Amino acid sequence: MLEIKNLSYNVDEKDAQKDILKNVSLTFEDNKIYVITGPNGSGKSTLVKLIMGLLKASDGQILFDGKDITNLAINERANLGISYAFQQPVTFKGLKVRDLLDIASGEKNNVDKLCEYLSTVGLCAKDYINRPLDDKLSGGELKRIELAMVLARKTKVNIFDEPEAGIDLWSFDNLTNIFSSLNNCNIIVSHQKKILDIADEIILIKNGQLIAQGKPEEIYPLLEGNTCHRLRGENG
Numbered sequence: 001m002l003e004i005k006n007l008s009y010n011v012d013e014k015d016a017q018k019d020i021l022k023n024v025s026l027t028f029e030d031n032k033i034y035v036i037t038g039p040n041g042s043g044k045s046t047l048v049k050l051i052m053g054l055l056k057a058s059d060g061q062i063l064f065d066g067k068d069i070t071n072l073a074i075n076e077r078a079n080l081g082i083s084y085a086f087q088q089p090v091t092f093k094g095l096k097v098r099d100l101l102d103i104a105s106g107e108k109n110n111v112d113k114l115c116e117y118l119s120t121v122g123l124c125a126k127d128y129i130n131r132p133l134d135d136k137l138s139g140g141e142l143k144r145i146e147l148a149m150v151l152a153r154k155t156k157v158n159i160f161d162e163p164e165a166g167i168d169l170w171s172f173d174n175l176t177n178i179f180s181s182l183n184n185c186n187i188i189v190s191h192q193k194k195i196l197d198i199a200d201e202i203i204l205i206k207n208g209q210l211i212a213q214g215k216p217e218e219i220y221p222l223l224e225g226n227t228c229h230r231l232r233g234e235n236g
Ligand SMILES: Nc1ncnc2c1ncn2[C@@H]1O[C@H](COP(=O)(O)OP(=O)(O)OP(=O)(O)O)[C@@H](O)[C@H]1O
Pocket: 011, 018, 020, 038, 039, 040, 041, 042, 043, 044, 045, 046, 047
C-alpha cells in the first residue's frame, strides 16, 4: 500500500513562491487501478513524479508498505517495487529493446519471453527485439516498449503518465486490457474516457489540489462540470 500525506511541491519564481501541488493526501491500495485526471497543468505529472522521486517534495510524506520513502532516491524506490512510464518516453543510446527488457526483468530472457512481453503491447517481437532504443522509433512504438518494460519489471506499484499518448485508437482496447490484467497497484494519469472507465477509483486534481476521489460514476458528473466551465471560458 502506498500512502501520501499532505504532499506539497512548490518552486521559486521571480518574486514569489509558486505552489504546484498543495497538501495532497491519498491512499493507493494493492490490486486496484487508480486514474488521476484533471485539466492540463493541474499538477498530475508533478504528483506522480513526486511518488517516483523524480522530484523532491517540499512538504509531506510518502509511505510505501509502512516505510517512509520520502527521502529515498529514484533507484531505491525502484528497488522497493515502484515502476514509472514517462509521459514522453526516454531513449537510451546504445541499448537495444531486448537489453531494456532484460534489465527490467532482471534476467536474460529467451526470444519466446521477449515475444510475450512485446506482443502483449501489440508489437511484433521479431521486428523489434534487436532495434536500438533511439529516436528512429516512433512515439507510439516507444510508448509501447516502455509499457513492455513496466510489464517485465512486475513491480508492486506501476505508474503510467498518459500511456495513451501516441497510441492509435485501434489499439486502445488492448491497452485497457493490459491494465485490467495487471495484478498490482496501477496509478495511471489519463484524460481518456476509456481509461477512466476501467478505474476502481478516479482522482481529480485541479489547480494543484485534490478535488475529489471516488468511483467513476461518482466522479463523472464533476468532470462534465469542469468541461462546461472550461468551454465557457470561466476561471477555475
Ligand atoms: N519547475 C517548474 N517551475 C515552474 N512551473 C512549473 C515547474 N514544473 C511544473 N510547473 C508548472 O506546474 C503546473 C503543473 O504541471 P504538471 O506537469 O504537473 O501538469 P499536468 O497536470 O501533468 O498537465 P498535463 O495534463 O498538461 O500533462 C504547470 O502549470 C507547469 O507549468
